[in-house]
Amino acid sequence: MTAKLAIDLDRSSPVPLYFQVAEQISEAIRRGDLPPGSRLDNEIMLADRLGLSRPTIRQAIQYLVDKGLLVRKRGVGTQVVHGQVKRSVELTSLYDDLRRAGQEPVTRVLSLETAPAQEEIAAVLGLEPGAEVLRMERIRYAAGEPLALLHNWLPSGLAPLTAETLSERGLYELLRSAGVRMRVANQRIGARAATAVEARLLDERRGAPLLTMVRTAYDDQGRAVEHGSHIYRASHYSLEVTLIER
Amino acid sequence: MTAKLAIDLDRSSPVPLYFQVAEQISEAIRRGDLPPGSRLDNEIMLADRLGLSRPTIRQAIQYLVDKGLLVRKRGVGTQVVHGQVKRSVELTSLYDDLRRAGQEPVTRVLSLETAPAQEEIAAVLGLEPGAEVLRMERIRYAAGEPLALLHNWLPSGLAPLTAETLSERGLYELLRSAGVRMRVANQRIGARAATAVEARLLDERRGAPLLTMVRTAYDDQGRAVEHGSHIYRASHYSLEVTLIER
DNA sequence: GACATCAGAATGTCCTGACAAACACTGCCA
DNA sequence: TGGCAGTGTTTGTCAGGACATTCTGATGTC
Incomplete structure (x- = not known):
């Protein structure tokens, strides 16, 4: 019909x-x-x-x-199509996800500094060793509870980021509004037990299972625009991915 | 040039x-x-x-x-494109991944039976409650070590699966060669601590971090063709996902 | 009644042609 | 010398047509 x-x-x-x-x-x-x-x-x-x-x-x-x-x-x-196919594959950020879920995420910026890139970071970002990168560490809260510890590296000069704007909005949102167009991201997802330091920051017990994600995002041109190494409280969060095969 | x-x-x-x-x-x-x-x-x-x-x-x-x-x-x-963009998004199975990595995966089938679907399983597969489903439990080994505990449910009659064929080939490979064309999959990835039973099967200590994945795959028509609930040894395996935004 | 064959319907592939919009570059002018 | 307008290049969008391929359902035959 x-x-x-x-x-x-x-x-x-x-x-x-x-x-x-x-x-x-x-x-x-x-x-x-x-x-x-x-x-x-x-x-x-x-x-x-x-x-x-x-x-x-x-x-x-x-x-x-x-x-x-x-x-x-x-x-x-x-x-x-039949069935409740979710949204298409998207480059989402934790912040977006939480907002969509109706939560009001809060971010605490632990550190934000430009410094010469360590060799490993320079390699994944495709920069010269020692090139300036922006390094940041944040804790993301939802419903008053710590949810994730976020560690990011960006090529310096990509976008004007301050601790203030980062407290109010998500990194991906800020990058997008600065005209950065992310197109491909590669992420590796694993799990491990929390160290004592991590446990304290995330309000977990030492040895509690954590979800880890290491992601590198690239723009139109294939240039790396962001590298992140994040850990999530497995008891409070899980990742959802939808794959579509052509 | x-x-x-x-x-x-x-x-x-x-x-x-x-x-x-x-x-x-x-x-x-x-x-x-x-x-x-x-x-x-x-x-x-x-x-x-x-x-x-x-x-x-x-x-x-x-x-x-x-x-x-x-x-x-x-x-x-x-x-x-610049940069080492990996393979495109694909509906991969653990078996395929291991083979591509040059390993020789071994599968032990713990159970394989048809039975009326529990309510929850019928719901995710879009079947009538009590409809016949094929339920299987497998352990996947690589390099002689247990890697994952795989738990799957399929609508019955989808493909001719036996414990023998399942020992030799991956589930997705078997489904594909039976003409099942998977097109969309939704997966939720999390982590938790191993129970005593899981620890014994996977040769881990109780409480060791495990990676969990719950996946439902749909075909061309949006019909659910497979539902799986898997756990991986986080110490031995991590998932890789590549996202492409259009 | 079961199976094979055929026609219709729909998408898949490929062609030619035209104009619009965005970008990079050049050359002009102040 | 620096900015700006113009120009050429290249992809983006859209039209209209032709034939191929595949699936469904009906028809017909054994």
């Missing part, structure tokens, strides 16, 4: 037509106008009805297929 | 032309013929030289941009 699905286009807008179409289909799915399993009109009909060409419609649909919202099958048609 | 980059096409092959182009560019990057940062010819020249149209070339390049191998900028051109 085909929903009527009203889509209106603004040809004078700088937003590409295919994107306008994709957004409105996506909205319809989110609203429930297009329930899981329902079939879209075929591409030619859609193109006809909206006064667009088939490639434009295809581009819109392809965009949503890549995001995991739609499924196409040759000879069959395009359907809204 | 533009490498000459020889690409030969087989128009009689069933492999799409855009894919042939993408594969060969990808190969050239892997071989080092196209070093990071080097510029590709512009799309029109490439199309001209290969006797293809520009949309076909664009499709090939877009494919590689999505995989994180290339970067495009309007008015500038297309470049090979």
Whole structure:
């Protein structure tokens, strides 16, 4: 059964037509106008009805297929995916995650300084050994409890960061608003027992299981923009990852 | 500087032309013929030289941009991404990971049985409560040491699995060769201390930190095809995830 | 009644053509 | 010498058309 699905286009807008179409289909799915399993009109009909060409419609649909919202099958048609597929893969930060979960994260900046990079850090960031890097250490609280100990290194001069802004907003948010566009991140997730120092900072017992994450994020150009080594209280936090295979 | 980059096409092959182009560019990057940062010819020249149209070339390049191998900028051109971007996001299994790392994983099947699904399991798999599911428990060894305790539930009748085949190959490999096409997976990663039973099975001390992963994988249609609850020895294993943001 | 065959429907691939927008560079002018 | 406007290059978007491939369901035959 085909929903009527009203889509209106603004040809004078700088937003590409295919994107306008994709957004409105996506909205319809989110609203429930297009329930899981329902079939879209075929591409030619859609193109006809909206006064667009088939490639434009295809581009819109392809965009949503890549995001995991739609499924196409040759000879069959395009359907809204079944099941509660979560949000697409995203480069999220702990801060974003907590905010989305309705919490009010609080950050305490333990240290923030520029210094010559240690050899290992310079290597992962792709800098000359000894180049200036910004090094910071923070504790993130949620619901009044310490949640994670965050340790980051950034190439110096990337963004104007102060202890004050870092207390109020997340690192990724600050980087994004400074025009840094992160595109690829590699993260390694492990676990280990808390040392005495870590236990004290995180209000855990020594030997308590901690979740560790080491991440390096790269921008458009493949330049490293951030390296982080974080530990989380396993009793209070777990990581969620959604993978989509093309 | 533009490498000459020889690409030969087989128009009689069933492999799409855009894919042939993408594969060969990808190969050239892997071989080092196209070093990071080097510029590709512009799309029109490439199309001209290969006797293809520009949309076909664009499709090939877009494919590689999505995989994180290339970067495009309007008015500038297309470049090979800097930095050592790892493999794209993939739905990997522990077995695949170990094989790729050059190890020879061994699996011991502890149990394998069909039974009515518990309520919770039926819910995550999207089945009627009490529907038949295949439940299995395995231990995975690498280099002679126990590495992980794997607990899985599958809708019954999905693939012909026996304790014998499961000892020799990975679950995901078996599912794939049975025609199951996994496309989306949601995984939650955490950590906790080992219980006495777990410690004995994994040759750890009680209370040792373990990495936990709960994953549900869905196919093309959004139907759940596998649910797993695994624990890994944190001292011997860590998870690696690469995220690409579009 | 079961199986094979065929037609219709839908997406997949590929082509040609055109204009718009962003970026880098050059040369002009103050 | 420094800033600025113009110009060329390159990718981004969009149109319209053609044929191939694959899946579903109906038809027909044994």
